[in-house]
Amino acid sequence: MKEKALQVLLVEDNAGDVRLLREMFSKEKADSFELTHFLRMSEAVIHLAKGGVDLILLDMGLPDGHGLDTVRRAHAAAPGVPLIVLTGLDDELLAAEAMKEGAQDYLIKGQIENRALPRALRHAIERHRMQTKADLILTHQMQFKDEFLSHVSHELRSPLTAIYQFVTILLDKLAGELNTEQHEYLQIVLTNVKQLQSMIDDLLEVTRVQTGKLVIDLQCTSVYDAIVYAVNTLQGAATAKGINLSSDLEFRLPLVTADPTRLRQILIILIDNAIKFTPANGVVKVESRVFDEDSNLIILEVSDSGCGISPDMTERIFERLFQASDPDLAGRKGLGLGLFICKELVTRQGGQIWAKSAPGEGAVLSLTLPIFSLSNLIAPLLKDEAWPSDSVALMSVEISSPYGWPSKERREEWSRESRTLVQTCLLPDLDILLPKMDSEGTREVFFIVAFANDKGAAILAKRIREQFGHLEHLKHEGLNVSVTYKFLSPTPGDVVAPSKDTAGKMAARIDELIALESLERVVTS
Amino acid sequence: MSKKKILIIEDDPHVRLGYHVRLKANNYDTFFAADALTSMTEALKHQPDLIILDLGLPAGDGFVVMERLKANTYVATIPIIVVSGRDPSANRQRALRAGAKAFLQKPVDNDELLAAIRQCLDETNGLRQPELIPQA
Numbered sequence: 001m002k003e004k005a006l007q008v009l010l011v012e013d014n015a016g017d018v019r020l021l022r023e024m025f026s027k028e029k030a031d032s033f034e035l036t037h038f039l040r041m042s043e044a045v046i047h048l049a050k051g052g053v054d055l056i057l058l059d060m061g062l063p064d065g066h067g068l069d070t071v072r073r074a075h076a077a078a079p080g081v082p083l084i085v086l087t088g089l090d091d092e093l094l095a096a097e098a099m100k101e102g103a104q105d106y107l108i109k110g111q112i113e114n115r116a117l118p119r120a121l122r123h124a125i126e127r128h129r130m131q132t133k134a135d136l137i138l139t140h141q142m143q144f145k146d147e148f149l150s151h152v153s154h155e156l157r158s159p160l161t162a163i164y165q166f167v168t169i170l171l172d173k174l175a176g177e178l179n180t181e182q183h184e185y186l187q188i189v190l191t192n193v194k195q196l197q198s199m200i201d202d203l204l205e206v207t208r209v210q211t212g213k214l215v216i217d218l219q220c221t222s223v224y225d226a227i228v229y230a231v232n233t234l235q236g237a238a239t240a241k242g243i244n245l246s247s248d249l250e251f252r253l254p255l256v257t258a259d260p261t262r263l264r265q266i267l268i269i270l271i272d273n274a275i276k277f278t279p280a281n282g283v284v285k286v287e288s289r290v291f292d293e294d295s296n297l298i299i300l301e302v303s304d305s306g307c308g309i310s311p312d313m314t315e316r317i318f319e320r321l322f323q324a325s326d327p328d329l330a331g332r333k334g335l336g337l338g339l340f341i342c343k344e345l346v347t348r349q350g351g352q353i354w355a356k357s358a359p360g361e362g363a364v365l366s367l368t369l370p371i372f373s374l375s376n377l378i379a380p381l382l383k384d385e386a387w388p389s390d391s392v393a394l395m396s397v398e399i400s401s402p403y404g405w406p407s408k409e410r411r412e413e414w415s416r417e418s419r420t421l422v423q424t425c426l427l428p429d430l431d432i433l434l435p436k437m438d439s440e441g442t443r444e445v446f447f448i449v450a451f452a453n454d455k456g457a458a459i460l461a462k463r464i465r466e467q468f469g470h471l472e473h474l475k476h477e478g479l480n481v482s483v484t485y486k487f488l489s490p491t492p493g494d495v496v497a498p499s500k501d502t503a504g505k506m507a508a509r510i511d512e513l514i515a516l517e518s519l520e521r522v523v524t525s
Numbered sequence: 526m527s528k529k530k531i532l533i534i535e536d537d538p539h540v541r542l543g544y545h546v547r548l549k550a551n552n553y554d555t556f557f558a559a560d561a562l563t564s565m566t567e568a569l570k571h572q573p574d575l576i577i578l579d580l581g582l583p584a585g586d587g588f589v590v591m592e593r594l595k596a597n598t599y600v601a602t603i604p605i606i607v608v609s610g611r612d613p614s615a616n617r618q619r620a621l622r623a624g625a626k627a628f629l630q631k632p633v634d635n636d637e638l639l640a641a642i643r644q645c646l647d648e649t650n651g652l653r654q655p656e657l658i659p660q661a
Binding site: 150154155156157158160161162163164165166168169172174175193197204208213215407409410413417 | 537539540543544546547550610611612614617618621622626627628630631632633635644
């Protein structure tokens with residue numbers, strides 16, 4: 001069978017090199033390669049867009065492109081086409097970088113042997129084909145695994161529901177009286193149902209982590225509330241095991257930027273683990289304070305008087321599927337996913353988590369979270385730490401439901417959706433959407449700090465109103481959206497000179513305005 | 526006050542019975558439908574005060590049922606609580622947008638379910654307190 005000629009695209013501006021390469025190709029069998037040549041990247045990109053190219057030979061120093069940039073452009077124009085870079089003798093390092101960017105190989109000009117060229121081309125094509133195939137198989141496998149896990153965990157829920165329903169029906173004596181022994185045994189069933197349920201939840205959560213579907217909604221969050229909630233939730237489990245679970249919190253803990261639901265989830269996993277690994281009459285304690293090594297962070301610690309972790313294991317416990325090997329605890333194993341999930345959740349919220357322990361002396365699991373700071377949020381937008389020459393607006397987007405929200409869930413849903421919508425209207429280097437502060441009364445309020453003058457602010461406000469105007473179900477549910485703004489008025493002292501404290505001063509003004517705003521809202525409602 | 530009527534739309538017979546026993550013990554009357562087709566006729570026939578709806582159903586899923594219910598004047602205002610084993614991250618928003626009052630994941634805690642039911646019924650009874658107006 002006659003093979004189709006390989007279409008090779010040569011992008012090279014040096015006439016001598018072109019001649020040399022043409023010479024080499026001419027020695028090949030007449031119909032095995034077909035060479036197309038361009039001098040410039042811009043022409044090559046147009047040609048690539050038409051398709052049909054089997055391989056790109058790319059010089060890294062073109063009149064309209066240089067170095068790795070040319071590789072990226074070629075890749076962007078034809079992502080599926082293998083690429084070999086041509087480089088000078090002194091540029092081997094650069095060529096190696098190009099391979100990291102996805103080039104299959106590099107050839108050093110002046111050192112290309114006649115027979116080596118076609119071989120290199122065929123190798124590159126073959127290697128690329130195999131790589132593509134392997135990637136595809138891997139993607140399929142991952143997809144299948146995720147779908148499988150997701151499917152299985154959902155299918156398990158129905159039978160589990162029936163078990164839960166009837167165990168609780170018996171326990172609540174809806175089907176007649178129970179003797180002590182029966183009651184005790186049913187409690188055991190219930191405990192295991194709950195454990196099974198949390199395993200299924202963990203499975204799903206891990207699938208979400210790995211498919212990037214884990215949603216984290218960063219807000220201005222109270223660590224104090226989260227700890228109180230988690231401790232209350234697990235107090236029963238601790239008491240049942242004769243463990244003293246307590247918390248020791250600084251009176252005025254600063255707020256953090258975190259997802260409140262996720263924070264509670266993290267704490268519950270950590271405290272639950274601590275209880276699990278602590279024998280009867282032990283102690284589990286939750287503490288939190290400003291981190292003494294970095295005052296931008298808050299530290300949370302869950303300590304226990306349990307069996308401890310051997311030093312070589314303190315990092316491994318955060319690995320997926322890690323399980324304690326202690327035989328005493330074998331009966332109470334989970335899936336070994338809890339701490340893995342914790343680590344993912346903490347990292348995604350900008351914190352760190354680690355463990356310290358000596359065997360037999362209990363363990364301390366610590367995590368950090370960024371303290372909520374307006375000035376840190378604003379700082380990246382400031383040029384040279386100077387108060388911007390244009391004015392700065394504080395815009396508030398307020399969604400209200402005059403007839404009351406259909407449900408708490410629906411309201412949260414709206415809040416999330418609105419944030420996403422507002423976010424799409426913003427310019428990344430000029431506007432910031434502040435994390436959710438308090439949602440109060442009948443309204444959801446979002447604040448935006450916009451580096452904009454009168455006109456800019458008006459345009460942004462209009463854009464946001466229009467975006468909300470497109471939402472059908474907004475009208476359907478009778479919600480009102482209002483967008484208003486005020487300008488930050490710096491006191492004369494603020495503007496004088498650039499200083500490290502500009503962001504701080506600006507944050508203080510914003511704080512004042514927000515406070516004023518909520519005061520006005522209370523008065524007018 | 527007469528007993529409140531709850532229509533349970535759920536295809537698993539054991540789960541259905543489980544709801545029935547629990548709800549009866551809490552002084553509710555229960556009716557059942559096991560698929561999307563009978564859901565509509567049962568809703569029209571019994572005019573329940575509330576519907577508990579599963580999402581995975583034969584002959585059209587829970588979303589289809591919700592769409593039909595919401596399109597019929599005689600049953601459109603009946604509050605719906607979705608209780609499903611499906612992934613909330615993919616289905617909660619969709620369910621709430623389709624008109625459900627709440628989305629609960631299976632297995633749902635008894636107290637949580639009963640609280641959601643009470644809340645829905647209170648709201649439709651007009652017993653819900655108006656938002657507090659601060660005194661000037």
